[in-house]
Amino acid sequence: MTSHRYVPTGNYRRRKATSLIAQGVMVLAAGLSVGALFAVLGFVFVQGISGLDLNLLTQTPKPPGEAGGGMANAIVGTFIVVVLACVLSLPVGVGAGIYLAEYGRTGLLAQLIRFMSDVLTGVPSVVVGLFAYTVLVLPLGHFSALAGGFALGVIMLPTVTRATEEMLRQVPDSIREAALALGFEQWKVTLRVVLPTAFNGVLTGILLAVARAAGETAPLLFTAFGNPFWNLDPTQPMAALPLQIFVYAISPYDDWHRQAWAGAFLLVALVLAVSVVARILGRRTPARF
Amino acid sequence: MAGPSLQTPVRPASLRVEGLSAWYGRRQALRNINLEIVPGQITAVIGPSGCGKSTLVRCLNRLHEVVPGARVEGRVLLNGEDIYAPGVDPVVVRRRVGMVFQRPNPFPTMSVFENVAIGPRLNGLARGAELEELVVRSLKLAALWDEVKDKLHLPGTALSGGQQQRLCIARALAVNPEVLLLDEPTTALDPISTLKIEDLLRQLKTEYTIVIVTHNMQQAARVSDFTAFMLAGDDLVGELVEFGPTRQLFTNPRDPRTEAYITGRFG
Ligand SMILES: Nc1ncnc2c1ncn2[C@@H]1O[C@H](COP(=O)(O)OP(=O)(O)OP(=O)(O)O)[C@@H](O)[C@H]1O
Ligand SMILES: [Mg+2]
Numbered sequence: 001m002t003s004h005r006y007v008p009t010g011n012y013r014r015r016k017a018t019s020l021i022a023q024g025v026m027v028l029a030a031g032l033s034v035g036a037l038f039a040v041l042g043f044v045f046v047q048g049i050s051g052l053d054l055n056l057l058t059q060t061p062k063p064p065g066e067a068g069g070g071m072a073n074a075i076v077g078t079f080i081v082v083v084l085a086c087v088l089s090l091p092v093g094v095g096a097g098i099y100l101a102e103y104g105r106t107g108l109l110a111q112l113i114r115f116m117s118d119v120l121t122g123v124p125s126v127v128v129g130l131f132a133y134t135v136l137v138l139p140l141g142h143f144s145a146l147a148g149g150f151a152l153g154v155i156m157l158p159t160v161t162r163a164t165e166e167m168l169r170q171v172p173d174s175i176r177e178a179a180l181a182l183g184f185e186q187w188k189v190t191l192r193v194v195l196p197t198a199f200n201g202v203l204t205g206i207l208l209a210v211a212r213a214a215g216e217t218a219p220l221l222f223t224a225f226g227n228p229f230w231n232l233d234p235t236q237p238m239a240a241l242p243l244q245i246f247v248y249a250i251s252p253y254d255d256w257h258r259q260a261w262a263g264a265f266l267l268v269a270l271v272l273a274v275s276v277v278a279r280i281l282g283r284r285t286p287a288r289f
Numbered sequence: 290m291a292g293p294s295l296q297t298p299v300r301p302a303s304l305r306v307e308g309l310s311a312w313y314g315r316r317q318a319l320r321n322i323n324l325e326i327v328p329g330q331i332t333a334v335i336g337p338s339g340c341g342k343s344t345l346v347r348c349l350n351r352l353h354e355v356v357p358g359a360r361v362e363g364r365v366l367l368n369g370e371d372i373y374a375p376g377v378d379p380v381v382v383r384r385r386v387g388m389v390f391q392r393p394n395p396f397p398t399m400s401v402f403e404n405v406a407i408g409p410r411l412n413g414l415a416r417g418a419e420l421e422e423l424v425v426r427s428l429k430l431a432a433l434w435d436e437v438k439d440k441l442h443l444p445g446t447a448l449s450g451g452q453q454q455r456l457c458i459a460r461a462l463a464v465n466p467e468v469l470l471l472d473e474p475t476t477a478l479d480p481i482s483t484l485k486i487e488d489l490l491r492q493l494k495t496e497y498t499i500v501i502v503t504h505n506m507q508q509a510a511r512v513s514d515f516t517a518f519m520l521a522g523d524d525l526v527g528e529l530v531e532f533g534p535t536r537q538l539f540t541n542p543r544d545p546r547t548e549a550y551i552t553g554r555f556g
Contacts, residue, residue, distance in 0.1 A: 105357075174394040178457070181352060182408040182464050183384030192411055197398050 041268065048265025051258040056266075061228045061244070067255040071263050073230050074244040077145065078267075080232070081224055081240050082214050084149025089156040090206065096157075097164020097202075102190050114165075117158040128154050129219030137223060145231075145238035148224025152216060156209040163205020167198040200281050207278035211271045217242035241267045301329035301498045302368050302385070302467035304349065309363035311344050311353055318344045320526045322363070324517055326468075331490060331499045333513035333535065335506060337550070340519045341527025342502040343391075346470045349500065350386035351379035367468070384412060387466030391473040393453035395445030395460070401428075402441040404456055408464040423463060431459035432489045451482025458489065462497075469493065471501040475508065487512045506551055510539050518547045 055070040062069030096113060104110025132151035137143055171194050179193040180186075195202070220226075226243040227236070241263055248260035304326040311319040319341045326332050334342045347353040348361055351372060364371045372382045395404045405424045409415045415423045428434040433455040437448065445456055454474055461469060471490075475483040490499055490512055503509050509516050516535045521527045531538060531547045542548045 172394075174390060174392060175396060177352060177355070178390065178394045178396070178460075180355060181350060181383055181388040181390075182412070182460065183380050183382075184411055185380050188411050192407070193396060197396065199398065 041272075044261070044264050044268050047261040048263075048268075051262030052265060053262075056259060056262050060230055063228075064251065064256075065253055069259075071239075071241065071244050071259065071266070073227065074239040074241045074263065075266065076232070077224070077227070077239040078214060078241045078270075080234065081145050081148045081152060081220070081238060082210060084146060084234060085152035085156055085213055086206075086210065087153075088150055089153035089160055089209075093157050093160030093209075094164050094202065094206075096161040097168065098190060098195070100161070100165040101168035102194065113161075117161050120154070121158040121162075124218075125151075125155055125216050126218035126221075129221060129223055132219065133222045140235075143223060143225035143237040145224050145234040145236065148220045148238065148240065149234070151219035151223045152213040155216060155219060156213045159209035159212065160206055163209070164198075164202050167201030167205060168194055170201065171197045204278045204282035207274050207281070211274040211278065214274070215242060215267060215271050217246055221246075241270075301494075301496060303328045303366075304386075304468055304498060304500070305364075305366040305369075306345075306349070307364040307366065309345075309348060309361065309365065311341070311348055311362075312358075312360050313356060314358035317524075317526045319348070320528050322527075322529050324529060324532055326498060326500060327515055328498050329495055330514040331494050331501060331512055332515045332517060333509035334500065334502045334517045334519060335504070335509050335550075336519035336527070336530075337521070338504070339525070339527075340521040342519055343472050344527065345519070346388070346472055346500055346502055349468070349470055350388050351382045352388065354379065384464055385466055386468040386470060387461035387464065388470040389454070389457050389461055389472070389474050391476055393450055393457050393477065395448075395453050395456050397444065397446045399445055400442045401437050401445050401448065401456060404445040405459050405463045408460055412464055414464065424459075427459040427463040428456075430462050430493070431455045432485060432492075433459055449482075451478045451485065454478060454482065454486065455489070458486070462493075466497070468498045468500070471499070473502050473504060476504060483508070506539075510535060518542075518544075518550060520546055520550070 053070075055068060056072075057070060057075065058072050059068070059070035060073045061071070096117070100110050100113060104113065129151045132147045132154070136147040136150055140147075175197060176189055176194060179189040184193070220240050220243050224240050224243065225237040226247060227239045231238050245260045245263045245267065248256040248263065251257070306322050306324040306326070309319060309322040309324075310317065322345060334345060336342055344353060349365055349372075353359050353361055361373060364373060366372075367382070367385060371377070372379075372386075396407065399407065402424055405427050406420055409420055409423055414420075425434065428437060433452060436452055437456075440448070445453065448456060454477070458469075458471075458474075475486050478486070487508065490501065493499065494514075501509075501513065513535045515533065516538045517532045518530045518538065519527050520530045531542060531544045533543075538547065539551055542551065
């Protein structure tokens, strides 16, 4: 092979210019999308931080028009509703994901579940709320945290299912064969070897689903409904951060506006924290194949 | 359910293959294999790539059938019992016939210790202090203990390739099999690790019946007592061409195809 030097020609200069322009456009696009994110975060931060005080974290709402009070019940409510959503959706979602990856694979039922799951991802959350209203609120005769948890659980379900499936499918078959060759029953191979191998990935998927669900407002409007008082009973209406923010934001009171911003700040911080934990876990997957 | 422990040496088992044929879907991979694997000896399986060596050993622990569409005909007698008889649980067969694969495949999220412990633990063989002892014994048996005794809590994948492969051998030994199948266990390893594993196999053979697939004829000559030579015919279905004591097969093959292969004229 003979060595040769690059001689810049006109053609080369033109390609270089085109490349520079294309790069510029892409950097701009990336900058805009990141910029939008930072604008929202910054705005929420600036507006929210001033309203943030101890009362917000420790007190329940005051009657309309009265200054003071806080969102303690909404913070706890969001926590309860999300936990309920997890309790309802994780067994089904993780179970379905395991079925898709380990048993159904390319079978007809598996294809069907995958299709339904994708459809469910696309259903607007307000429709899911309406569904929960119909199957839980109407028969029970009143709003409840349980119905809210159910609605959020349905929203989480397809994400959890597909994340579980994806992560299990990344476990190579050589691991399954090694486990089978030790004389493990199929269910032990799945639950004791394959699932632990994919655990961090599955957890990441679950946390991202949680982060998304925790900020949902529409499906809670006619399920958990909201509650200005302390309530820990899941069969009763319950406050939640997104609901409280919504109600306060559309109210005519300045102090409630201030609290809405502070609540938004809390909610964003919460979602961000969960997402960051999810990303760190996802990156730290010790599985090296 | 307490199984036998490694302390009571298991009499090496006999393995007899009778009229074995295997398919992947419609494609036949093995035809009418007959083979008597001698207890307590090392049997090497050699032959060119694609002749069905892996398929054959995977039929010996009923791992072949986990491939979708794969199927087997014929009999494999483990101490006289057909492992393909109706009603025989493949899980039980696999506990008695251990396997080590071509590429070291320790469980990636488990520590060195856990990799070895999980077999006896999930199979209900040992627990607590007894389990710890069994793990140590298995690691010693696999000639790995001295190298990992300070690394028991590191991930299994943090070891070198040769160490990982011996970890896989320790893992297989920990569930106390009677037969050990090794499918090209040293292909991915350097010469020194290879020799270590060959030494190890020689030491293990008094207690375990060993079948080793190898591409490397020197290896077959070095470690095995018996050698089976396989070849795929024009229809690409693998058959057993010749089987006999290693020395005889390498110095005085009966079949001209064996001679052609060991003298490097094809394959
Ligand atoms: N999962 C599979 N599906 C379909 N055909 C397969 C599968 N695995 C192996 N085969 C085919 O079966 C034949 C025997 O394969 P096998 O892996 O047993 O050969 P081998 O002797 O082990 O080869 P090598 O020395 O390359 O490992 C080959 O023709 C191969 O293409
Ligand atoms: Mg092979």
